[in-house]
Amino acid sequence: MVSDHSPSDPSPQQPLTDLSAAEVAQVHARQTAAYDALRAQGLGLDLTRGKPSTEQLDLSDGLLSLPSTTRDRSGADVRNYGGLQGIAELREIFADLLGIDADRIVAGGSSSLTMMRDVLVDLMLKGAVDGERPWAAEEKVTFVCPVPGYDRHFTLLSWLGIDTVTVPMLEDGPDVDAVARLVADDPSIKGMWLVPTYANPTGSVVTQEVAERLVSMPTAAPDFKILWDNAYALHHLTSAETKSADVLSLAAVAGNPHRPVVFASTSKITYAGAGVAFLAGSPETVAWYLGHLGKGSIGPDKLNQLRHAEFFGSADGVRAHMAEHRRIIAPKFAEVDRVLTERLGGTGVASWTRPEGGYFVSLDVLPGTASRVIELAARAGVALTPAGSAFPDSHDPDDQNIRLAPTFPPLADVTPAMEAVTTCVLLAATEKLTGA
16 A cells, blocks of 8 residues: 655645645655556556446346246246236336336336437437427437436437536536526427436435426426436445435426436346346336337347346345345445545545445546546556546536446455555646646
8 A cells, every 4th residue: 555644744634725835846746656656566457337346246146047937927928029018027026116106117128228228219200208399300409417427328419419518416416406497498408317316426316306396397398308317226335225206206296297207227236238127207108118119129038027026026125135235335435435535535636425325436636637637547557437427528627527436346456446546636636736
């Protein structure tokens, strides 16, 4: 472990901006030496993407001997065509977990991101269930994007030629006042992305109050959509399991039942790439989605759905399974926070989130230094997500946000990785402050 503490030097816990130029130069010299020692270690560590670790994937190996039968509860042979909405028993399990009626849920293939793409493409080509025409017929289509946010959401918009406008992501969800102002007068704003529970990367949770405002606010576009990506709804890091806002019921009460489209998946619950994805919405939205899906599919992989239903048995089975995930990954998040606090706390050059769930820690460094931190880390053998990834077009206007993903590496690797990251943060900050 490389230490940046020295009894004769100014304390790194003192705000660097409060130090004299000579003292900052002294800290810079120490961090330069620490960084040189870091590079000499020949590290090869990766904090780039929020992937389950091998130990987490091992939790689901019981799937490999399932299903024990080829027929679902209704007696249908799951090896055959049909069942476009997915098998009832699995939909019922996740209806309980998500707080949604089972008949409003579609159980599909392995990727909720694919479902999101399909919904956007259907909206562009065919229009919404409550729309007047296909979105592609509009002069311009714009989405509201809370930032920092999920890079793959932004990539989908860019691919489809959809413009973006950003609002800050706050602790209780997106800045709802900013959202309301944007959507009230601009009919080109057709929707917004939202990860409502343990947001990527901030860990924010949309409150019931914010959700209610989002589904009830006046919008210039009559077919405005909220793509409610509940990717981390069950991924708790504490025993206090936060529940997601009941967005579908709130929308129905507000008179905008078709506004939200909800997504979820088991990708970080069982096997990434071999799980089950879910879509939910109003009955009309579900019928709209299945009507378009049926043009290119005769049914999902119901064998995989049945093995998942057997593996879990019930919603409580999923909860118990997720407690095992928590046992594995919560210590990693605790270690990230420990190292950040020990190395950067009080320095005034970094702040970070302490999420209660999800897969990420959002680290904000001294404005103008995030790209440099990531460059320094790469040279030292620590891979981080590229700067700006949590913003549309990968452009962070302040160049300060870094997304940390500690789930994949073993716990023993999290400590040296974070020690390296903090050294790079301090070096980049002192470079900026000294003009080095």
